[in-house]
Structure formats: C-alpha cells, structure tokens
Amino acid sequence: MTVNKQNEDFGRAALPRRQADQQVSPTESIDASLRWPLFALFGGAALWLVAGSVLAMIASIKFHAPDFLAACPWLTYGRVQPAADDALLYGFCIPAGLGVALWLLAQLGQTPLRGAIVPVVAAKLWHLGVLIGLAGILSGNSTGFAWLEFPRAGSVILFFAYLLLALWAMMNFTARRERALFPSHWFLVAALFWFPWIYSTANLFLVAWPARGIVQAIIGWWFANNLIFIWLALVGIGVTFYFLPKFSGRPLQSYYLALFAFWTLILFGTWCGIPPGAPVPAWMPVLSSVAASLTLVPVFAVGVIAWQTLCGSTHCEPKGGPFCFIRFGFASFVLSSLMFIATACPRMSRVTEFTWVGPAQTQLQLYGFFAMTMFGAIYHLLPRVVGVELPFPKLARLQFWLLMLGVLLFIVPLAIGGVEQGMKLNNPNDIAFMDATKAMLPFLRTSTIGLLLILLGNLLFALNFFAMTFVWGKSLVKKAYTIVTAPLKNQEVKA
Amino acid sequence: MKNGFWIFIAGFLALGGSWCGFVLAPELQLGGAKQTAVLNTSDVYPVGRPGEATQGASVYRANGCAACHTEQVRQNGMTCGVTLTEAGKNPEAVTNLISSLVLTNLTKEEADAASAKIADAGGKTEIHIAATGPDIARGWGMRQSVAEDYLYDRLVQLGSLRAGPDLANAGARADANWQLLHLYAPKSEVKGSAMPPFRYLFEVRKIGREPSPDALKLPPEFAPPAGYEVVPKPEARELAAYLLSLRANVPLYSAPISP
Numbered sequence: 001m002t003v004n005k006q007n008e009d010f011g012r013a014a015l016p017r018r019q020a021d022q023q024v025s026p027t028e029s030i031d032a033s034l035r036w037p038l039f040a041l042f043g044g045a046a047l048w049l050v051a052g053s054v055l056a057m058i059a060s061i062k063f064h065a066p067d068f069l070a071a072c073p074w075l076t077y078g079r080v081q082p083a084a085d086d087a088l089l090y091g092f093c094i095p096a097g098l099g100v101a102l103w104l105l106a107q108l109g110q111t112p113l114r115g116a117i118v119p120v121v122a123a124k125l126w127h128l129g130v131l132i133g134l135a136g137i138l139s140g141n142s143t144g145f146a147w148l149e150f151p152r153a154g155s156v157i158l159f160f161a162y163l164l165l166a167l168w169a170m171m172n173f174t175a176r177r178e179r180a181l182f183p184s185h186w187f188l189v190a191a192l193f194w195f196p197w198i199y200s201t202a203n204l205f206l207v208a209w210p211a212r213g214i215v216q217a218i219i220g221w222w223f224a225n226n227l228i229f230i231w232l233a234l235v236g237i238g239v240t241f242y243f244l245p246k247f248s249g250r251p252l253q254s255y256y257l258a259l260f261a262f263w264t265l266i267l268f269g270t271w272c273g274i275p276p277g278a279p280v281p282a283w284m285p286v287l288s289s290v291a292a293s294l295t296l297v298p299v300f301a302v303g304v305i306a307w308q309t310l311c312g313s314t315h316c317e318p319k320g321g322p323f324c325f326i327r328f329g330f331a332s333f334v335l336s337s338l339m340f341i342a343t344a345c346p347r348m349s350r351v352t353e354f355t356w357v358g359p360a361q362t363q364l365q366l367y368g369f370f371a372m373t374m375f376g377a378i379y380h381l382l383p384r385v386v387g388v389e390l391p392f393p394k395l396a397r398l399q400f401w402l403l404m405l406g407v408l409l410f411i412v413p414l415a416i417g418g419v420e421q422g423m424k425l426n427n428p429n430d431i432a433f434m435d436a437t438k439a440m441l442p443f444l445r446t447s448t449i450g451l452l453l454i455l456l457g458n459l460l461f462a463l464n465f466f467a468m469t470f471v472w473g474k475s476l477v478k479k480a481y482t483i484v485t486a487p488l489k490n491q492e493v494k495a
Numbered sequence: 496m497k498n499g500f501w502i503f504i505a506g507f508l509a510l511g512g513s514w515c516g517f518v519l520a521p522e523l524q525l526g527g528a529k530q531t532a533v534l535n536t537s538d539v540y541p542v543g544r545p546g547e548a549t550q551g552a553s554v555y556r557a558n559g560c561a562a563c564h565t566e567q568v569r570q571n572g573m574t575c576g577v578t579l580t581e582a583g584k585n586p587e588a589v590t591n592l593i594s595s596l597v598l599t600n601l602t603k604e605e606a607d608a609a610s611a612k613i614a615d616a617g618g619k620t621e622i623h624i625a626a627t628g629p630d631i632a633r634g635w636g637m638r639q640s641v642a643e644d645y646l647y648d649r650l651v652q653l654g655s656l657r658a659g660p661d662l663a664n665a666g667a668r669a670d671a672n673w674q675l676l677h678l679y680a681p682k683s684e685v686k687g688s689a690m691p692p693f694r695y696l697f698e699v700r701k702i703g704r705e706p707s708p709d710a711l712k713l714p715p716e717f718a719p720p721a722g723y724e725v726v727p728k729p730e731a732r733e734l735a736a737y738l739l740s741l742r743a744n745v746p747l748y749s750a751p752i753s754p
Binding site for chain 1: 499502503505506509510512513514516517518521522524525526527528556557558559560561562563565567569571629632633639640641642643644645646647648649650651652653654655656657658659660681685686687688689690691692693694695
C-alpha cells in the first residue's frame with residue numbers, strides 16, 4: 001500500500017498533498033527499525049499470557065476441589081488469583097499495548113524508531129519487573145491493593161521501564177515526518193502519559209506513604225478505574241480506530257465524532273469507579289454514578305463510528321484474520337462498558353455488588369476486548385515487521401475460535417450466576433449464605449472450561465510467535481551461511 | 496487538534512480534574528480524621544487493634560483473604576421504634592394513647608412525633624433505632640460500615656467479592672478456637688465450605704512427652720494420625736487475633752443505632 005493511500009484511510013480526507021509527497025522512508029525501514037523492540041515486548045508478553053492463564057486455571061480448579069494444592073502457600077487461592085490477573089494485565093496487556101502503540105506511532109508518523117536499543121532494554125526491564133512482582137505476590141509479599149499487588153521493587157522497575165518506552169514513543173511521535181494527526185494519535189499519546197501519572201500516584205499514596213484509613217480505598221478505586229477502564233480503552237480504541245478504516249476500505253466516520261468520543265471518554269470516564277454505597281462521604285459515589293451514566297455518551301459515539309465505518313465496506317476479510325479479532329474485541333468493549341455503566345447505577349449495584357458480575361466485567365474488558373484487539377493487531381503487524389509469513393495461519397484461525405468460545409464460556413456463566421447470586425444474597429430470610437454460594441458453583445465450574453479454551457488459544461498464540469522468530473532466525477543463519485560459503489570470485493583468486 | 500500539545504492539555508485537564516476530585520479532595524476531607532465519639536457514651540471510636548491483630552492483618556494481606564471476603568457492611572435504611580419507659584402521672588391516658596399509635600417500623604420523624612404525643616400525655620419514652628437491609632439480616636453487622644471504621648488500619652482491605660461471608664464483624668460471631676479450627680479444616684466447622692484449608696499455617700507434629708495445650712481439638716475425620724497433633728504457627732494465631740479484632744458495631748453519629 002502506498003503512503004498516500006495509507007494516509008487517506010485515516011480520517012483526514014483532505015491531507016495536504018505536499019506532506020504526503022515528501023521523501024518518506026519506505027515502510028520496510030520503519031518496520032525493520034521496530035523489529036527488536038517488538039520481539040522483546042511481545043516475546044515476554046506471550047510467555048506471561050500463558051503463565052497467567054495457567055495461574056487462572058489453578059485458581060479456577062479450586063472451586064471444584066478446595067483442597068487442590070492447598071498445602072502449598074505459594075499456590076493458595078488468595079495469591080494465585082491476583083497473580084493471574086496481574087500476569088494478564090502487566091505481563092501481557094500493557095507490554096503488548098505499548099508494542100502496538102510504538103508500531104502505530106511510527107507507521108502513522110512515517111518515521112523509523114531511532115535508538116531501538118533503549119526500548120529493547122526497557123522491555124526486558126519491564127518483564128523483569130513483572131517477574132519480581134509475580135514472585136512477590138506468590139511468596140506473600142503482595143501490597144494488598146487490587147491491581148497494585150506488585151511489591152515495591154517490582155513496581156519501581158515497571159515505572160521506569162514504562163517511562164523509557166513512553167519517552168521513546170514520544171520522541172518518535174514528535175519527530176514524525178507525516179505531521180498530520182489522526183484520531184489514533186490522540187488516544188495513544190494520552191495513554192502514554194496516563195499510566196505514569198496514575199501508577200506513581202497509587203504507589204506513592206498507597207504503598208510508600210499510605211494515606212489514612214478509607215482514603216486508601218478511594219485512591220485504590222480511582223487507580224483501578226483509570227487503569228482497567230481508561231488506559232485499556234485509550235489504547236484498545238486507538239488501535240481499533242487505525243484498523244477499522246484499513247479493513248473497511250473507507251475513512252473513519254468521522255474525524256469530529258472521534259474527537260468527541262475521545263474528549264467525553266477522558267472527561268467522564270475518569271470519574272467512575274467508586275461503588276455506590278461505599279463507606280465514604282456520600283458525594284463520592286454519587287459523583288461516580290453520574291459520571292458512569294455520562295460515560296454512555298463516548299461508548300455510544302464509539303459504537304456509531306464503528307458502525308458507520310464498517311457499513312458499506314466492500315472488503316471481505318477471510319475468517320480468523322486479524323479483522324475478526326478486532327471486531328470481536330470491539331463488540332466486547334461495548335458490552336463490557338455497558339456492564340460497567342449498568343453496575344455503577346445504584347439500583348443495579350444493590351444486586352450485583354460483591355458478586356461475580358464484577359470479575360466477569362473485568363475479564364471481559366481484559367480478555368474479550370483488550371487481549372483480542374492486541375492479537376488482531378499483532379497478527380497484522382508481525383509478518384510485516386519480521387518479514388516472514390505467519391508460520392501457522394490455520395492455528396491463528398483456530399486460536400480465534402478457541403478464544404471467542406473461551407471468553408464466552410468464561411464470562412457468560414459468571415455474569416448470569418453473579419446476578420442470581422446477588423438476588424439470593426438480597427433474600428436473607430429465605431436463602432442461607434451457604435446456599436447462595438453453593439448455587440454459584442456450577443457457574444464457576446463451567447467457567448473453568450472457558451478458561452481451558454483460553455489457555456489453549458494462548459498457547460497457540462505463543463507457538464505462532466515463537467515459531468515466527470525461529471523461522472526468522474533460521475533465515476538469518478541461512479543468509480549468513482550463504483555469504484560465508486559463497487564461492488570466491490575468480491578475480492580475487494587471481495589476485 | 497492540530498498538534499500533540501493539545502492532546503497533552505486535554506489529557507492533563509481531564510486526568511488532573513479527577514485526580515483533584517478523588518485523590519486530593521478525599522485526602523483533604525478525610526486525611527486528618529480523628530477518633531469520634533460513640534453515641535450516648537463518653538467513649539471514643541475507633542481504638543487501635545492490639546499488636547498481634549495488627550500482625551494478623553499482614554497475614555490476611557499476604558494470603559489474599561480479601562480475594563473472597565469483604566470487610567464492609569451495607570444497609571438500606573433504618574427503622575425506629577418507640578418504647579414507653581415511664582407511664583407518668585396519668586397511666587390510663589397514656590395506655591389509651593399508645594393503643595391508638597403505631598410504635599414500630601417508623602421513620603425518625605414519625606417516631607419523634609409519636610414520642611412527643613406520649614410526652615404530652617405525661618409518659619416518658621425511648622426511641623430505638625435499628626438498621627435494615629440484607630447484610631444486617633444475615634447478622635454480618637448491626638449497622639453499615641462507615642469511614643470511621645477503618646481509621647487506624649494501616650492497610651484497608653475492603654474486598655470486592657463475597658465468595659465467602661463478610662468479615663466486618665467476624666470478631667463478634669466466633670471465638671479464637673473456632674477461627675483456628677476453621678482455618679485448618681473449614682469443612683469441620685462449616686459443612687460444604689468452599690474455603691481452601693490453610694494447613695500451612697499449622698504444624699502437624701509428633702506428640703512429645705505431653706500433648707501441647709495449644710493443639711487443636713479436631714473432629715476424628717479431620718484429626719491427624721494417632722500420636723500426632725496439630726499446633727497453630729504464630730501466623731495462624733495472629734490471623735485469628737486479627738479476625739477477633741474485627742468489630743464495627745458501635746453507634747456513631749454517621750451511623751446511629753441503638754445498642
């Protein structure tokens with residue numbers, strides 16, 4: 001695809017031709033400049049993805065047999081469960097998101113990444129931080145705050161690794177040769193500086209110098225909401241807004257609606273997260289509930305953009321291609337956001353709070369929306385970056401089906417069971433707590449099957465990724481070998 | 496939005512706004528909170544937990560108990576009841592009046608009105624306040640949790656999922672011995688419990704010259720083989736002490752109830 005065509009895809013119908021005609025590097029050199037950073041980011045991410053789903057399986061099996069691995073303190077439910085969540089979020093979602101963002105910024109700006117060694121080192125550091133953090137949780141050194149469980153050593157490393165990666169992405173962004181800004185830019189650039197702010201605030205006021213009493217819980221909710229809802233949405237939607245025009249063959253509909261969605265998302269979404277009825281002064285949960293209902297606006301806007309961009313599309317993508325992942329991810333985003341908004345409304349919250357509806361929504365956001373979108377993006381960009389075709393395209397197709405079924409089997413029972421659990425918990429005169437808990441077990445056990453499918457799908461992703469690096473390495477060796485063993489030219493022999 | 500600067504400003508304003516709202520403002524409003532008075536007494540609340548319980552909070556954190564247990568009670572509302580404490584000089588009139596009044600399941604205003612009417616007839620009354628809601632009916636507490644309950648906790652572990660019961664008032668429901676037995680073998684105390692056993696907090700050892708006075712008295716199907724005994728490690732004791740220290744049911748201005 002030519003540079004011109006590529007730019008026309010992204011919203012700005014009337015790009016200044018002058019800019020597009022300037023001498024831009026060929027796409028290959030941009031892709032090549034990102035090869036090592038993306039290997040480092042995605043490689044570790046693929047490993048953590050598998051590790052996280054194994055940990056989640058262990059946690060889930062405990063609902064079939066509470067005695068399973070109970071003698072081992074490292075694998076007790078209360079440690080394995082947060083470790084699984086953090087391995088997915090910090091191990092896979094964030095590095096994968098950063099990798100895709102690096103690639104997208106370089107592509108949209110038509111600028112190769114300079115000094116690629118720094119993001120490589122930063123990516124290695126990030127994964128080291130995740131390793132230390134997970135070991136900390138499993139050995140009983142968790143901080144005890146949701147989504148912030150990593151002990152101090154781990155989170156300090158994560159913070160500086162992120163700063164380095166974000167800095168390099170920003171340097172690439174400011175040095176871009178294609179000066180026009182696309183909707184994806186706003187979302188991704190905002191996400192780049194979102195994380196350092198919320199992560200440092202949370203670590204300073206919860207771990208280093210803990211705030212007093214209930215203030216901790218409030219800061220904890222603010223952090224979790226800004227990370228799980230806002231950060232993931234910024235990156236995921238930013239990436240989706242790049243791919244929607246690419247797959248449909250028409251520009252994003254429209255630029256101004258995307259601007260509106262961006263503004264309303266960061267304006268309203270950041271105030272969500274304090275549960276109704278929390279033991280805090282009443283203005284906080286009220287404000288949060290109002291903000292949550294206003295968050296319907298950006299979700300609706302994003303939905304309209306996708307609908308109008310995809311409708312009337314003439315392209316026909318093959319099944320299981322990157323587009324399927326991204327389409328499923330997008331549908332999950334809308335669904336999980338609606339769940340999030342509904343459960344923030346006091347009337348609903350009275351039923352769903354403290355039930356499995358909450359974890360179901362979070363997992364839909366993490367797996368259904370974000371991880372799926374990242375799979376799609378990575379399957380799209382990796383062959384271009386590595387210069388090697390996907391080794392097992394059929395397995396990628398299989399992975400899509402496994403993950404789709406897996407996510408549905410994982411989330412739907414938890415959500416339905418959770419609502420039932422909530423209604424039973426609200427009926428204290430007729431239903432004992434034990435019975436409400438027992439009624440949840442069949443749903444939890446069904447969700448184990450979903451997790452198993454997700455685990456298999458994740459294994460296929462890791463297989464595809466590592467097979468690809470292997471094929472690429474082999475081709476390098478072959479090239480080197482042919483150079484070394486090439487017959488000497490006659491001239492040289494004579495001389 | 497022609498350049499990156501405006502994205503930065505937009506993000507800065509949006510995130511900065513919510514930072515001021517949910518980080519700065521709560522800190523200003525609650526960060527300097529002090530003990531409050533317990534209603535109708537000269538006591539103050541809360542008092543810090545004993546040392547062993549503070550260490551137990553750390554065991555609670557390390558083992559992720561908050562993954563399944565909350566420490567926050569909700570209430571939907573409250574009901575008031577009026578009781579006569581003294582009939583006064585004209586008992587007949589008061590009795591007649593009372594038989595014509597509804598004295599239970601009242602709102603605060605109705606209770607005050609009824610109380611005033613009885614006072615006019617010469618009787619003396621007391622108003623009783625009780626919290627209502629499913630959590631209260633389940634016996635998880637006498638009132639909703641409020642910010643004051645967590646004032647002295649170095650780590651506030653509210654929890655967000657009730658795979659197990661709420662523990663905000665666990666200390667009021669069971670004694671240390673029950674807690675230890677339940678930690679070692681949950682099914683021995685709660686039939687069909689889904690809680691994983693925390694056997695690694697205990698030591699199973701050969702009985703020495705004399706059995707340890709601390710050894711758990713387990714039912715036969717959970718007991719160790721003959722000649723062995725189960726003794727809680729310090730972590731188990733601390734955790735039990737923490738669970739015993741969980742009591743949040745004194746009447747406060749922000750959550751009035753009658754004791």
